[in-house]
Amino acid sequence: MAAVLDTARPATGKGTSRRPEIIGIALLLAALMVAPFFVYPFFLMDALCFALMACAFNLLVGYAGLLSFGHAMFMGTGSYICAWLAVTYGQPVWLGIIAGVAAATLLGALTGVLAIRRQGIYFSMVTLALSQLIYFVAVEASFTHGEDGLQPVAQGKIFGGLLDLSQPLQLYFCVLVIFAAGFLLIYRIINSPFGEVLKAIRENEPRAISLGYKADHYKFMAFTLSAALTGLAGATKAVVVQHASLSDVYWTTSGSIILMTLVGGMGTILGPVLGAFIIEGMQNYLATAGQWVSVIQGLVFVVCVLAFRKGIIGEVAARLGIRL
C-alpha cells in the first residue's frame, strides 16, 4: 500500500532547498538556549522530552508512512528502566539513561519484527495491542511498584561532581544537549540515503521493492531507531520529573505523541517540536480542568484531521510557497 499522506511530496531533489529548514533549526536551538531565563525551566524540560519523542515518532509516520499507536511502550520502558536503576540500585542517572535506551531499543527490535508483518491500519492496531501488553506487564511486574510508580529518581551530581543536576539550569542544559543530539541525529537520518529509501517506500512500496530495496529491512531499522530515540526521551523525562509511572506506558500517552506530531505537521522536521510545546503548554495551562483536557485534546484531533491535516508548519510552508 502506498502511503499517500497529505505531507507526501517528491523526494528531495532539484528545486527543493534545505535552507528554510536549516534556518528554522538554528533559530529553534538559539531560542532554546535563552528560553530558561524567561520561562519556567521544568516546563521547558518536560516539553523538550515530549518534543524528542514526537520527532522520533515523526521519523516513522512522516518519513516511513508507518503510524505507530504504541510509542508509549518505548517511552515507558526507557523511563522505568532508568528509574529502576536509579531508585532501586542507586546508580547514577547517566547510566540509567543508557540502560533505558538499550532496553527500549531491544523492545523496539522485538516488537518491530512483529509489527512490520502487517501494513497500513493493521500496523497501528498491532502496535497499540503490543503496547497494551507492555502496560499489563508494568502493572503486574514487582519492580515497577504498580500504582505507586518508581520515585524519587535522585538527580544528584554526575561525572565526579562536574554537573549538579539538582540545579535546574544545569539540568536544563543537559536535557537540551540530549534533545539537540537526538534531534540532529533524526535530521541526519532523514537526509541520508537511508532516509531517501524510507521516503521511497512510503510513496510506493512495491516499486521500491522492485528496485531491489528490502522494504521490510528498512522499515524494521526505522522502527528500531524510532524506539531507541523514544526510549532516550522517556529515560530523560524520568530524570526530569524524578518519577516513572504507569501513565508513561498507557496508550493515551501514545495518543498525545500522535497529537503533537499532527498539530505541528507530520513529515516536517520542526513540526513535532512546535506541536509538543503547544500540547504540553495546553496541558499545563489546563492542569486543573480535569477531564476537560481529554475533551479539548479530542476536539483538537477532530479539527486537525478535518481541516488541518498538514499541521501548523506544513500549512505555513504551503502558504509561503516553501517546499519542505
Next chain:
Amino acid sequence: MFQFMHYPPQLWFGQLSLGLINGSFYALLSLGLAVIFGMLNIVNFAHGAVYMLGAFCAWFLLNGFDIPYPVLVHGHLALASAHLPSHLNMWWALFLSPLFVGIFGMILQRTMLRRLDGLEPIYGLLLTFGLAAIIQGLLQNAYGSSGEPYDIPGVLSGGHNLGFMFLPNYRIFVVVASSIVCFGTWFAIERTRFGATLRAATENPKLVQAFGINVPLMITLTYGLGVAIAAFAGVLAAPIYQVNPTMGADLIVVVFAVVVIGGMGSILGSIISGYMLGLIEGVTKVIYPQASGVIVFVIMAVVLLMRPSGLFGRAS
C-alpha cells in the same frame, strides 16, 4: 467430584461461562468493526466509546436524564440541569439504545467521517480516536469514573443450580442474545439480497451506484448498524460491569487485537475469533490468572508470526 487439572469444576465452569460472556462482547464489537471497515475503510476507534454510550443510554432510560443548561449565578456562567424522568427497563433499552446511538453514529458519519473519503485510512483512525476522547471526557466530567449500577429485569435475575455449578440466568441471556444478533448480522450480509448489494458496494461502489443504488446512504446505514451493534453490546454489559465512562476504553484495545487475530475480511471469522478468545481468556483465568490480561495480545503476537494475515484473513 471430578477435578480437571487440579482445579475444582465450579471454578472451571464459572470462568468459562464468564469467558463466553466476554467473548460475546468481543464478537459483537469486532463484528461491528468488520462491517464498518468493509464499507467505509475506516477502523472505528470510537467503537469502545459508542459501546459505553449504549450502556449509558440504557441507564438514562431507566433513571432519567439530566439536561444541562447554562444559567447566570451572580453574574457568572454556571450549569444547572433539568430532570427528564424516564422509567424504561432493559427490554426497552435493548431496542431504544442501539436506535439512538445508531442515529448519533449516522450523524457523525454524515457530518465528519464522510469528509475523509479517499484519504488514507489512518485519518479515519485519528478522527475516531478524537471523537472517542471527546465522548468519554464529557461523560467523565458529568458522572466521574466510579460507575453506576444498572438493574436487570426480574425475569432475568436468579439462576439455575446445575449440580456442578450455579448458572445465573442473565449469563444465559447474554450468550443467547449476542448469538442471535451475530447470526442475524451474518445472515443479513451473507445470505440476503440487501447483503449482496452491500458486499457489491464494498467491492466496487462506483459500479453499484451506476445501477441506481444510493451508495452514500448505504454507507451511512452501515456505519449506523455497526455502531448500533456496539451499543447493543453496551446495554448487555451494563448489569455485569457497572455503567462507567471508561468501560469501553480498554476493551477497544483488546477488540483490536481480536480483529488482528481474526482478520477483518470475514464476518464469520470475526464472530468466531471473538467467542474463541473470550473462552481462552476464561481458561487462562483458571490456570494462570496473572496472564489473563495479556493472553489475547500474546496470541496476537503468535498469530502474527505464524499467519501474518490473520486466522481468517485473505493474504494481501
